[in-house]
Amino acid sequence: MSATIHHLGRDTVPSLEPIISLVASDMNQVNSVILDRMQSEIPLIPELAGHLIAGGGKRMRPMLTLAAAKLIGYPGDRHFKLAAAVEFIHTATLLHDDVVDGSDLRRGKTAANLIFGNPATVLVGDFLFSRSFELMVEDGSLKVLKILSNASAVIAEGEVNQLTAQRKIETSEDRYLDIIGAKTAALFAAASRISAVVAECDDEIELALDSYGRNLGIAFQLVDDAIDYSSDRETMGKDAGDDFREGKVTLPVILAYARGSEEDRKFWKDAIIGHKSSDEDLARATDLIRSTEAMKDTMSRARHYGQRSIDALGIFPSGKAKDAMTEAVEFAISRAY
Template identity: 70%
Template structure:
């Protein structure tokens, strides 16, 4: 592995995901067709509810990573098309379940599916999509692929339960937080990248490099998401500003602000995370406290660190448009906060 650290400077021109999208555009069309075909059902509510989210403006980042990593390895087959669709189904299923658990009002800037069709139908359609994901894995026929993606699905579920258990627990440590976001977010990024190494038959070292790229990108991605919950508006985020605050989610900005605060500040954060201070004025106070403590800035600094690790993980891969696009994707994920 190269010892070079590819620094991510927030002062550089804003990165774009366009290179990744252009790189995989023809293959992504094939993946989208598989997604469309496999979400169909004679039970009309299933394609309607699934389509509400799947067609709701998501960038298909995880399946695009699978396609781009396969391109990086010069894989010329088509196995990764179905596997990319499987990855997207896993992701969509978890989003549907999350919105029920969190009681969310918005998802990708639209009314959350559970508010339209109800919690029961939303959970069951999520289960349907999980089943479709596993059908696609089985059709691929690789036990290694099945092991990677099935393990990712189990770890994601564990991460969501773990997050539920630490909700409103103000003493949650930074280490525990990183464990939770690795499970609920980064593991699927890692699996999406690693399976490209499996289908290209490049061996364990290559798989490990792609897994590291995806995992560190996923951690950086979630750190930025948790920071911009306090920095952006609903239109930009696709969800309500301060949702994490009102739900008592212990994200890194809050963990750092609580740890750095005096007794008065700690009392505020205890009251807020335990649900006693959730008004708009309380949110405004929380944002000011996060700024003054440097907690958001330091969360983003950590995101840049994990982004550097992601870029370094593929430093020894052959140069070309795929490598450039994957490196730019890391920069894009972090630049969303600037």
């Protein structure tokens, strides 16, 4: 499959480099806030938090906060602490997720819960959530506090919704989209929006940035769910087939199940409830996802949301920031190729 995304108007392989270089000096400020605020007199807290925070993540969400500030020409510095708050919310949810999922890997490294244990991992996640709220309160904007605290609540709802949908093959496409809209897209939307709030932009700009982040988040998660059936440990930073073995009903599975023969549907039912989880079963699942075009159609859906994300930037003038944010969307989708 080609890495080019002609649907999104680019004939070269997209990269995150433009957005990384756009916000590089600002990201140094954010990283210094992160390092400062993850400290504690209890040594285990910075040790465990550092295991994940220093673990090579792309910092996609705080980058969106910083890039949005560049896009609207915000000259202040309030967004540095808020971008750090966004990263703390994200990191806290990752720590909690790994305990819930029983993950072995995170970003290609041993998951924190396997090294430090589940209780410590959950509690350090709580610590990082608390730090994020301290940073929001220090900023002083009730509107920012409302946006980020609402996103935190929505993420938790999405995770609970996903947990209760786990191992249920009858999960609908609408419910799946509700889950990823909450657990992934809500924080992308909030991260993109808050710079417009501190810059005191009008509602149209705020909502355009919210739409940019939300649609990017949905596209990002759709691609993640496709990659689980098409990639490997080195590419993903987690084990291939984790979603399959955990009984997560993602869009590729929903489509393959709906389009499968009676025999195929019986396989999916057995697999999702946990009766088929070997490497051979994963290979069969992957074959079914490809042969029913579930993979192709999941990626087509990701491109649709990616285009919506790019379209949301239409009200902004051309320039380096807009180009970098556009290419970040294209990169998010190209990861699967």
